Amino acid sequence: MNFSNTPRGASKVNFTVRYVINIFRSWFIFRLRFPWVKYNGFVRVMAYTRFAKRDIVIGNRVQFGRYCSIATDVHFEDNILIASRVCFVGKNDHTIDIPGQYIWDGERGNDALTRVESDVWIGHNSTIIAGVKIGKGSIVAAGSIVNKDVPECEIWGGVPAKKIKDRFFNDLDKEKHLKFLNKQDFI
Numbered sequence: 001m002n003f004s005n006t007p008r009g010a011s012k013v014n015f016t017v018r019y020v021i022n023i024f025r026s027w028f029i030f031r032l033r034f035p036w037v038k039y040n041g042f043v044r045v046m047a048y049t050r051f052a053k054r055d056i057v058i059g060n061r062v063q064f065g066r067y068c069s070i071a072t073d074v075h076f077e078d079n080i081l082i083a084s085r086v087c088f089v090g091k092n093d094h095t096i097d098i099p100g101q102y103i104w105d106g107e108r109g110n111d112a113l114t115r116v117e118s119d120v121w122i123g124h125n126s127t128i129i130a131g132v133k134i135g136k137g138s139i140v141a142a143g144s145i146v147n148k149d150v151p152e153c154e155i156w157g158g159v160p161a162k163k164i165k166d167r168f169f170n171d172l173d174k175e176k177h178l179k180f181l182n183k184q185d186f187i
Contacts, residue, residue, distance in 0.1 A: 046084070056112065065124070072130040074114040078184070083124040088114055091130040091147075098114065117152075120182050134183050137167060137174075152178060 006015045019042075028042045034051040041060025043184045048067045055073040059164045062076050065084030072090045092109025095101075112131030116122075120134050123142030134140065141157025141164065153167040153174045168174045 041078070059118070065078060072111050072114060074116065074128075076116045076122075077118040077136075079119045080116055081121045083126075085125045086122050086128070087126075088128045089130065118184070119177075123157075130139055139167060 001013060003012055006012065007046075022044050023042065026045060028041065029045050030037050030039050030043070030087060031154075036053050037051050037056045037058065039058040039062075042062075043058050044063040046064060046066040049064045050069050050071075052069075052071040054071070055075075056070055057075045059076055059078040059080070061078055062080045062082070064070075064082045065086065066076060067085045068082060069087045069089075071102070072088050074088050090108075090111045090171075092111050094103050095106030095109060096103055098106065114128060114130050115133040116128075117134060117136040117138075119137045120139070122128070122134070122140045123144065125142055126140050126144045126146065128134070129145070129147040132146055132149050134146065135152035135154070137153040138150045139155045140146055140150065140161065141155065143159070144157045144161040145159045146156065146161045148160070151163075155164045155167055157164050167172065
């Protein structure tokens with residue numbers, strides 16, 4: 001067990017007990033409450049997070065903060081941190097361009113699969129629109145609305161989200177990190 005993520009002041013025993021309890025809690029959440037969600041490893045789901053009956057696949061070491069909403073098809077890879085109140089929403093939830101028809105009566109369109117690759121951090125109160133890919137090693141700043149793909153190892157933020165800066169200081173560090181992530185994918 002890796003203790004590098006232990007909160008300051010917490011004991012290793014306390015951390016281990018909470019880790020084991022979380023494994024049982026995740027089993028309960030994904031076997032009884034949201035059995036359509038497929039998960040492959042350690043997943044931490046904080047209170048009030050909801051998963052719609054969609055194609056949702058979650059990798060290993062993924063954390064969802066409080067009040068998250070996953071309401072579209074999403075595949076999450078490994079080592080992902082999702083802060084509180086992050087929403088994954090459909091792009092084509094309602095047909096709006098038919099004259100003589102209420103939006104209420106509009107058919108729902110099809111949305112493309114959303115992909116969140118490994119080593120991603122999505123900040124508090126962000127909204128991710130269906131069909132985008134958030135690349136390996138990227139960060140989405142708090143309060144952002146992501147409506148297009150986020151390239152690998154970049155920090156994006158704003159409404160709509162755009163590139164703020166690169167995560168690493170130079171291309172050599174970026175390549176080193178991506179090589180590390182790719183190596184981890186095959187272990």
